Amino acid sequence: MFESMSWGKRNRLYQIVNQRDNRCLMLAIDHGYFMGPTHGMEFPHEDTANLIPYIDSLMLSPGILSTCIDPQTRGIGWVLRATGGNSVLxxxxxxxxxxxxxxxxxxxxxxxxxxxxxVGAEHQHQTLLNLSKMINDASKFNLPVLGVTAVGKRLSDKREKRYLSLASRIAAEYGADIVKTYYCEGFEEVVQKCPVPIVVAGGARLDTYRDVLELTYNSIQCGAIGVDMGRNIWQSEYPAAIIQAVRAIIHEGANVKQAAEMVESLSTEANRRKPRFSISDEDNKISSVH
Structure with missing residues (x-):
């Protein structure tokens, strides 16, 4: 998959992507960079330790990596959030x-x-230049760049094939090594038109864990190399159960029925998320953004 790249970049990419099957289960906990202490992710130093054994890579901010992750952690890759400067407010x-x-x-x-x-937002130009600058600077260090086709409130109606094909192709044209985008109807066309591997974003909280499994399964069937799950893991009642079922779909070829049976068998008291605070209506409103 990455044969034409330098040894250093390939080595780093295979910390993100499982070399055994060229697939990827990424877990995102970078929400706080614009959402603050998001429900289910209030204590990253405790919460991540329970799920790290099941993932290939963790997407997080530089501050959370340096303050909340044990530096002795081995076996996964770190994808650092490199853009910001605004908040959900x-x-x-x-x-x-x-x-x-x-x-x-x-x-x-x-x-x-x-x-x-x-893409298509008021500040499209500067965000594309952010990507260009990072790609150019990262090339000096053989550092892979993940291009994220983000959508805000003004673009919430853009999660469809034509828009995602455009945004994903632009990210690849600029030189992104992997593109993270959303799943949509006709997603196989988005994948076919993007010359670099695609990882699918978990997005906003889905109604049921079966919806999470179907999103994962459909993404893989359409050609994505994996998913980057966030709130659909952190805010679920049994995060360890769901992440293991998602992993089974990505790396073990499980179908939705088999993965759902895994969730049921692993949904024990020991795997239940321990809520520390009750979520308020205001928290719900903030968490639903983006």
Missing amino acids: DVDIDDEGLILEAEEAVRLNASGVAVSIY
Whole structure:
């Protein structure tokens, strides 16, 4: 999959993607960079430790990596959030700049960095230049770049094939090594038109765990190399059960029925998420954004 790349970049990419089957189960906990202490992710130093054994890579902010992750952790890759500069309190969050330099990411032993682009938004131009700058700087260190086709409130109606094909292709044309985008009807066409591997974003909280499994299964069947799950794991009642079932679909060829049976068998008291706070209506409103 990455044969034409330098040894250093391939080595880092295979910390993100499982070399055994060229597939990827990424877990995102970078929501706090614009949403603050998001429900289910209030204590990343405790919550991540329980799920790290089941994933290939973790997407997170530089500050959470350096303060909440045990530096002795082995066996997974770190994808660092490299763009920011706004919060959920603004009308939209597309007014972003780079918050991390490639050199600093290397110092933090990152496997890759993630840059959001907002195609069609007010600040489309600057977010595309953010991606371009990071790709150019990261090339000096053989550091992989993940291009994220983000959508804000103004673009919430853009999760459809024509838009996602456009945004994903632009990210690839700029030189992103992997594109993270959303699933849509006709998603196989989005994959076919993007010359680099695609990872599907879990997106907003889905109604049931079976919806999460179907999203994962359909994404893989349409050609994605994996998924990047966030709230659909962290805010579920049994996060360890669901992440293991998602892993079974990606790496073991399980179908939705088999994965659902796994969730049922693993949904024990020991695997139940331990809520520390009750979620308020205001928290729900904030968590539903983006």
